[in-house]
């Protein structure tokens with residue numbers, strides 16, 4: 586949304602500046618110039634509208650409804666009664682990505698990413714699924730891989746509903762919504778999280794300084810979001826208070842890298858979509874060190890994720906990583922039991 590309105594305003598800005606110059610130079614023909622200008626502006630508005638439509642923004646915005654009965658205190662995942670919320674001027678499915686805040690710490694941190702997926706099929710529909718995390722799990726990759734499915738519409742920007750606008754309420758999260766969680770080894774996830782923060786704040790204390798409450802005693806600081814987010818079993822406990830396990834799909838962040846087609850097969854099955862995204866869509870980019878999408882027909886270049894994905898991680902002392910791994914082990918085992926899926930992190 587922000588990206589599109591930026592295009593519109595800069596477009597108009599440039600054009601108006603150009604016009605005032607013309608007016609000064611051609612005093613006698615200013616009326617003709619003005620009428621040309623208004624035709625031109627009308628065309629810009631029409632093209633802008635078309636641009637919005639093609640990107641799915643012409644659909645009516647969801648009407649905020651605050652569901653107090655289902656207001657989840659811990660993770661603040663809202664559910665509602667399944668009423669329709671979106672217009673359907675654009676006939677396709679919809680994917681949104683946003684960060685989920687961790688309300689146990691006052692909403693400042695973001696343990697998860699959220700992507701909602703909706704099938705419109707020409708009628709007004711709720712998102713059918715939300716990718717609720719986790720932060721640095723590989724949610725962007727999943728979004729981009731899903732985006733190529735013809736029955737999915739991806740909206741690139743994150744609505745930040747859970748961490749910024751939750752109090753406004755929103756009624757497009759239905760009780761029937763499926764939830765997708767991309768999980769990744771909590772130790773590498775924590776390092777990835779730290780790497781991201783470090784890239785924005787180079788003066789950040791070292792990983793080990795932040796990870797330990799008391800380094801000598803080896804006490805892990807669970808108040809640090811980079812650590813806390815990886816305690817998946819705890820988050821899952823909260824989610825299960827509101828959603829049955831059958832409506833959750835756990836995608837392996839590791840397999841999304843080593844076998845993207847395999848994981849995408851599971852995701853498509855879960856969403857009830859035809860298995861359109863297959864291994865013929867991927868190739869492994871040696872430079873990037875990750876799978877990328879092959880050049881789509883009619884496009885000039887293949888698509889890899891941007892520089893902010895797959896950043897090199899700083900070297901963390903191995904004893905620090907070991908201690909962190911020991912800390913997570915019981916939570917991981919519980920998570921495997923709860924999900925019935927061994928992610929092989931231990």
Ligand SMILES: Nc1ncnc2c1ncn2[C@@H]1O[C@H](COP(=O)(O)OS(=O)(=O)O)[C@@H](OP(=O)(O)O)[C@H]1O
Pocket residue numbers: 698719720721722723724725726776777778780838841842875876877889890893894895896
């Ligand atoms: N295909 C592909 N290309 C690039 N990166 C990939 C891919 N698949 C998964 N990943 C991993 O995704 C990690 C970032 O996860 P997220 O997209 O969830 O991050 S974020 O929370 O939205 O910032 C990112 O973490 P880092 O490697 O630490 O940067 C990647 O390891």
